[in-house]
Amino acid sequence: MGPGTVLGMTRIDKNPNGGNTAVTVRGLVKHYGETKALDGVDLDVREGTVMGVLGPNGAGKTTLVRILSTLLAPTAGEATVVGYDVLRQPRQLRKVIGLTGQYASVDEKLAGWENLYLIGRLLDLTRKDARSRADELLERFSLTEAARRPASTYSGGMRRRLDLAASMIGRPQVLFLDEPTTGLDPRTRNEVWAEVKSMVGEGVTVLLTTQYMEEAEQLASELTVVDRGKVIASGGIEELKSKVGGRALRIRPVDPLELRPLAGALDALGITGLATTTVDPETGTLLVPILSDEQLTAVVGAVTARGITIGSITTELPSLDEVFLSLTGHKASAPQDAVPTDTREEVAV
Amino acid sequence: MSAATITATPAATDAHIPLRNHFRHTGALIRRNLLWIRQDPESMFDAVLFPVIFTLLFVYVFGGSIGKSLGGGQEAYVQYVIPGLLAMMGMNMSQGVGTGFNTDFNSGVMDRFRSLPIGRGSVLIAKIVVELMRMLAACVILMIVAVLVGFDITSWIGMLGAVGLATVFGSALMWVFITLGVTMKSAQSVQAMGFLVMMPLQFGSSIFAPTDSMPGWLQNFTEYNPLSSLADAARGMMVGGPVAHGLWVTLAWSVGLTAVMAPVAIHKFRTKN
Numbered sequence: 001m002g003p004g005t006v007l008g009m010t011r012i013d014k015n016p017n018g019g020n021t022a023v024t025v026r027g028l029v030k031h032y033g034e035t036k037a038l039d040g041v042d043l044d045v046r047e048g049t050v051m052g053v054l055g056p057n058g059a060g061k062t063t064l065v066r067i068l069s070t071l072l073a074p075t076a077g078e079a080t081v082v083g084y085d086v087l088r089q090p091r092q093l094r095k096v097i098g099l100t101g102q103y104a105s106v107d108e109k110l111a112g113w114e115n116l117y118l119i120g121r122l123l124d125l126t127r128k129d130a131r132s133r134a135d136e137l138l139e140r141f142s143l144t145e146a147a148r149r150p151a152s153t154y155s156g157g158m159r160r161r162l163d164l165a166a167s168m169i170g171r172p173q174v175l176f177l178d179e180p181t182t183g184l185d186p187r188t189r190n191e192v193w194a195e196v197k198s199m200v201g202e203g204v205t206v207l208l209t210t211q212y213m214e215e216a217e218q219l220a221s222e223l224t225v226v227d228r229g230k231v232i233a234s235g236g237i238e239e240l241k242s243k244v245g246g247r248a249l250r251i252r253p254v255d256p257l258e259l260r261p262l263a264g265a266l267d268a269l270g271i272t273g274l275a276t277t278t279v280d281p282e283t284g285t286l287l288v289p290i291l292s293d294e295q296l297t298a299v300v301g302a303v304t305a306r307g308i309t310i311g312s313i314t315t316e317l318p319s320l321d322e323v324f325l326s327l328t329g330h331k332a333s334a335p336q337d338a339v340p341t342d343t344r345e346e347v348a349v
Numbered sequence: 350m351s352a353a354t355i356t357a358t359p360a361a362t363d364a365h366i367p368l369r370n371h372f373r374h375t376g377a378l379i380r381r382n383l384l385w386i387r388q389d390p391e392s393m394f395d396a397v398l399f400p401v402i403f404t405l406l407f408v409y410v411f412g413g414s415i416g417k418s419l420g421g422g423q424e425a426y427v428q429y430v431i432p433g434l435l436a437m438m439g440m441n442m443s444q445g446v447g448t449g450f451n452t453d454f455n456s457g458v459m460d461r462f463r464s465l466p467i468g469r470g471s472v473l474i475a476k477i478v479v480e481l482m483r484m485l486a487a488c489v490i491l492m493i494v495a496v497l498v499g500f501d502i503t504s505w506i507g508m509l510g511a512v513g514l515a516t517v518f519g520s521a522l523m524w525v526f527i528t529l530g531v532t533m534k535s536a537q538s539v540q541a542m543g544f545l546v547m548m549p550l551q552f553g554s555s556i557f558a559p560t561d562s563m564p565g566w567l568q569n570f571t572e573y574n575p576l577s578s579l580a581d582a583a584r585g586m587m588v589g590g591p592v593a594h595g596l597w598v599t600l601a602w603s604v605g606l607t608a609v610m611a612p613v614a615i616h617k618f619r620t621k622n
Contacts, residue, residue, distance in 0.1 A: 069464045091366065096465040106455035109388045110381065121377035122465050124370055150388055166461065 001002070022047040022174050022205040023068065026177065028077035030063050030229075039229035043156050045222075046175075050196075052220030052237070054323070060229040060289040061209035062102060065178045068207065069099045082101060096125075098167030098175045098204075102182060105163060108152040112143050112162050115151060116169060123170045137165040141195065157188030164195055175199065177208040181215060193218050206246040214317050225327060233327050240323075249288040249299055252311040256284045262306065269302050289326070290315075351436055366468055374467045377473030382449075386479075392445075399441060400491035401621060403434055408498050424499055431495040432583035433556035435511055436576055438491060439519025440551070444486040446523045446541040449528030451539050454531065454621065469619055477523055477613050484519050488512045507586035513600055514586075518579050521603035524610035531617040534602045556580045575602040 030038040038060045045051040047163035053061050066072040068079055070090040079086045084093035099105075099185060106115050113134050120130030138144045141161040146154060151162060160180065167175060180196065181189040196219055200206055210216050216223055217237060224234040233240060253262060263277045263286055278287045290296050296315070386393055407430050408423065416426035453459045453472075462472050492500075492508065502508055526543060533539050553567060554560075554576040560568050571577045575598065582595030 066460075071460055071463055091466045094464055097464065099461065099464040101457050101460055105461040107381065107458045108456065109385050114381070114384055118381050118463065119379055119461070122374050122462070122467050124373065170465075 020047045021045065022082055023051070023207055024078075024080045025064070025068070026078045028064070028067065028079055029075045030067065030072065031075045036229045038067075038074070038077075041226070041229070041231055042223055043231070043234070045205055045207055047205050048200075048203050050200055050208060050220045050223060052216035052223045053182070053207065053209040053226060054211070054216050054223055055209070055226035056211060056324070058228075059226045061226060062178055063229075064226075065099070065101075065176045065207070065209060069097055069176050070094060095170065096173045098170065098172035100160075100163045100167045100175070100177050102178045106151045106159060106166060109150055111148050111150055112138060112154070113147040115162060116166060119166050119169045125169075130257040133169055137168060141165045155188075156184055157191055158186070160184065160192055161195060164192070164199075168199065172204065174207065176206045179209055179211065182211065189215075193296055213323055217317065225323065227324065232324075247290055247315050249290050249296060249319060250285050250312075250314045251288065251299075251303060251315055252283070252285045252313075254311045256281075258306075258308050259284065259286060262286060262303065262308065265306060266299060266302055267297065280300060366466070370553050371468055371471060374471040375478070378471055379478050382475055382479040382490045385583055393483070393486075395445065396442060396487040397490055400434065401478045401494050402439065402485055403437075404491065404494045404498060405584070407434070411557070418562070419559070427495070427498055427500050428588050429559075429584070430557060431491070431500045432511060432587045433554075433580040434491055434495075434517075435488060435515050435587075436580040436583050437551055437556055438577065439484055439515035439517075439579075440522055440547060441521040442480060442487055443519045444526055444540070444547070445483065446480045447526030447543060448536040449480075450527060450618075451533060451536040452573035455535070470615075473527070473615070473618060477520065480523060481516060481520065484516055485512070488515065501588075503588055504586065507588075511583035513585045513598065514579060514582060518575065518599055518603050521606040521610075523613045524607060527614040528610060528617055531614065531621050550576050552576060554580060575599060578602070 021044050023043065025041055028038050028041040028043075039295060041060070041064060043051070043053075044065075049193035055061050063072065067074050067086060068081060070086055070093055084090075084095050084096070086093060086163050106112075107118070110118065116134035116137055118128050120133050121127070125133060135144075135147075138147050141164060143158060143162060143165065146158060154162065162241070164177075164180070170236070177196065180191050184192065191273065193215070196206065196208070200219075208216075208219055220237055221264060221288050222235065223240050225232050225240070251262070253259060259281070260277050263279050266277050266286070266288055277289075280287060288299055290299060300313070303313075408427055412423040412426040412430075415429070416422045416424065419429055450459075453462075459472070459485040463469065485495055492502075496502070526539070529542055530536075530539050533542065551557075553570050555571060556572045556576060560571045560577070563571065578595040578598035579588075580595075582592055583590035584590055585595060
């Protein structure tokens with residue numbers, strides 16, 4: 001019964017993993033003069049799933065979201081959202097998407113309620129429906145008390161929630177979240193995560209960009225890792241985690257000279273599966289990817305067996321840098337300053 | 350969801366937005382811009398205070414001495430300067446449209462509007478309508494102050510005509526400021542740019558003083574300055590005098606500015622990332 005049925009002619013490709021594709025991106029390129037913001041990106045998001053697009057600043061994440069939400073025209077390539085082409089059918093496409101940008105895109109001078117009512121009216125709801133939808137969403141995002149206050153008086157978290165509410169007014173089929181928690185404190189971030197999870201529970205397909213592995217792990221079922229406008233890895237979150245190590249064990253020997261011999265010894269154990277131990281000379285630590293508690297025990301056992309003094313052992317989720325290190329052999333960094341450093345690092349590896 | 354499983358053929362054109370929906374969208378956005386004023390009454394300062402301050406300033410500071418050269422006194426100058434100030438009002442108010450758009454683009458709210466299934470023109474038209482309302486409010490306030498300082502309205506129809514002409518010229522100028530607002534980086538630079546353009550145009554005209562005592566090169570400038578034509582036409586309509594020449598020149602400028610700048614502004618607005 002959606003708007004697409006009227007024009008409907010051909011079925012879109014079935015995703016090999018089963019389920020229909022809500023977002024399809026093929027060979028997407030966007031150049032700004034010499035800068036290649038996107039350099040041939042392919043991506044599929046299955047209906048009802050959350051795709052995390054993970055990458056550092058300048059990787060092209062925001063450009064991707066802006067193209068998919070018709071704010072920006074690609075230089076080359078194709079992209080469709082629930083079957084609507086970003087270039088040929090922008091208006092139909094805009095009816096089925098919701099967008100929450102990196103910087104809260106609400107009208108700060110208007111009250112929260114007025115923001116939502118305005119968008120309801122722009123989405124062709126009747127006055128009555130726009131009113132009740134605004135009330136309903138304010139309630140749902142715990143903003144009822146602040147409904148009549150201008151958005152400029154809201155805290156960062158409240159503003160982000162209002163932004164999420166605004167993108168939900170049209171009951172979108174696909175939601176684009178561009179770094180939804182960047183700049184939020186941990187407590188507020190958890191609130192936003194909970195909201196996103198509940199939206200997903202309602203069957204919305206989400207494409208989410210983030211710089212944090214932790215966020216991707218919390219929200220996404222599939223992950224696409226991008227760097228300098230290119231996809232460098234993609235797949236299920238478990239699959240990628242096994243590549244980069246689900247957790248990492250950070251070991252700091254008291255004597256830094258022990259770092260490399262210890263790394264060699266741990267690698268020789270052959271217990272860490274796909275990924276290997278990395279040495280971080282700056283902090284004087286070793287990072288050992290581990291997949292299970294058994295492996296954790298084995299690593300600790302091996303360290304003890306060498307009889308060296310350990311300053312600290314901590315387990316942590318791999319950071320974006322470590323994911324990049326495992327996947328590409330270089331650290332995640334902005335494209336401009338990355339090029340010379342990377343060449344050197346790659347030679348060393 | 351059937352919509353998700355089906356796609357349109359490449360030949361299918363983009364969905365058409367019915368006219369009624371355009372009206373609804375524009376109406377909702379006008380409401381938004383009016384709420385801005387309620388939320389931030391200071392944004393009306395220019396419309397309210399500008400006519401008051403300029404009228405008092407020019408009438409009481411320069412009125413006596415310029416009035417003398419007009420062959421009268423302060424009363425003569427009131428009759429001279431009020432139609433001029435009316436001409437200026439359209440120009441000054443049209444500036445706000447530029448800074449407003451700039452703020453919208455910088456705050457990201459324009460992204461939200463552009464990701465909604467509405468015609469982009471609705472955002473533009475709503476802003477223009479509200480600026481026209483501000484412009485008319487400024488004109489009304491000016492006329493009230495004018496009567497208080499002793500302005501004698503000889504022709505009410507002429508006054509309405511003058512307000513109308515100033516509004517027409519002001520709307521034509523809006524396209525220039527929309528272009529500036531969309532192109533320039535910050536609202537402050539839009540304002541500074543507007544000031545730079547407007548100062549010489551305002552004072553190098555027949556708005557505040559008759560041009561015959563000005564040096565020849567400046568007289569040439571004032572002759573071609575559309576604000577002189579507008580001020581002369583307004584003066585003719587409100588207090589009597591020649592109207593036709595100024596009227597036609599002003600209308601020609603308005604049409605010309607709109608014909609050139611409206612497509613540029615709309616193009617910049619549509620393609621701005």
